Amino acid sequence: MAASEAEAPAPRGGRFAGLLVRALSAIVLGPLLLAAVWCGYPWIDLIAALAAPVMIFEWTRLTRGAPVLRVLAWAYGLAALLALLWLRHQPAFGRETILWVLICIWATDIGAYFVGRTAGGAKLAPRISPGKTWSGLIGGMAWAAVASAVTGYAFGLGETVHLALAGAALAVVGQAGDLLESAAKRRAGVKDSGRLIPGHGGLLDRIDGLMAVLVAVAVARLVAGTSWPWT
Template sequence: MSETLTRSISGILYIIILIGMTIYGEFTFELLFSIFLLIGAFEFSKLIKLPKAFCLGVSAITIGLIYLPNIQLPGNIIALFAISVLLALMVEIFSKRKPNRSLFIKLIIFLGYIIAPFLTLILLPKVTGTYNSQIIIIMFVLIWTNDTFAYVVGKKFGKHKLLERISPKKTIEGFLGGIFFSILAGLILSYCFTTFSPVVYICSAIFVGIFGTIGDLVESHFKREAKVKDSGSIMPGHGGILDRLDSAIFVAPFLYIIFQIL
């Protein structure tokens, strides 16, 4: 089987499972992303060289908090903590200095780059008070639109590199093209799903275009440090869970706050 065919089948199955379990109900959505959290934590522990047992243990405790009855997790605080760590990582990738991370800093990064964003992602469809699968579908449609058209526009018109030392193929033209088509997708979604006003969809599309791209760059940054091509091998042709969700975990905390404000 060719690599292209393997990649296509794996990608289609991933989309079917993600959308199907999200639409089916709150329990299946939380179950799926709880599994993603465990796998992502395991993959990241290898990238950043943290004890795997510790990362999996913290992830298991986090998942337990989700399922405990009568527990109201402070979504805003979790999202803001994630955003603070993610912004620090954003600054780091644009800095030319080689990071010198202590164990404490690695733990903070793990909590702010893996635990808090995944937890925010799981809380995101309940940001309006009750479970709404449309919110997750909207987020992923915007992410997939941005990724697809950033690649297409970049390949056709890309001449200026975005951040060559981390991701040589990304271009400024592709970056802007991804945002433009994400906004168009957001406007279309605003007519299909009336959960939010068109302004929210446009703002979400812009944030997805900007921070989804940065999320991809940050994960590429960690992989370059670890000298690996993919974060894992669970998805044939695509790599690991973090390779598929690098944009989503970076975008989710920002969208959580946007939906709260707007």
């Protein structure tokens, strides 16, 4: 989601320019989201209700002139919100699942940001998002694998190796969601989906990877037919 690396080459001020603003935004918004996830109903439902119109507005801006893409972008965004609510309200591991997802996504973002900007190297998708590198993807996968294993162990969610592999896989899914939104922004000729969050841009810029992961985890849980698919 989530802006794991800048959409353009590093601005003046160093390769970590803008990090302070991003960190402050995360410090303010992160605890609010975690509190809503922890408490569940009605707070997580309120978060989803507030996010829905913002997502629709930003997707509408990014898909201007393409009604089919617009509808698909709405079905995708709303599917992510439904996945969030469905997973959180599960009687078994609902809270733990969402916390695990968030920690994996945040670890992916942090790992990709620092490893990518430090190591550099070959571009991951230069025509879509010039700032992203293969080293950033690998760093994000590594950080997510560790975070997934540690979080899963703490919550008693399953085997450590399975959790590590699942975390690495979610990092790839999250980066794919990030690239999907980057492609939409490039098509629209804009840098950010909006100006809602200082240091991050719009809401979609913050949750692009999270949306993809929520949908993927919900599908995996449905297919597995169990309360937790990575045991």
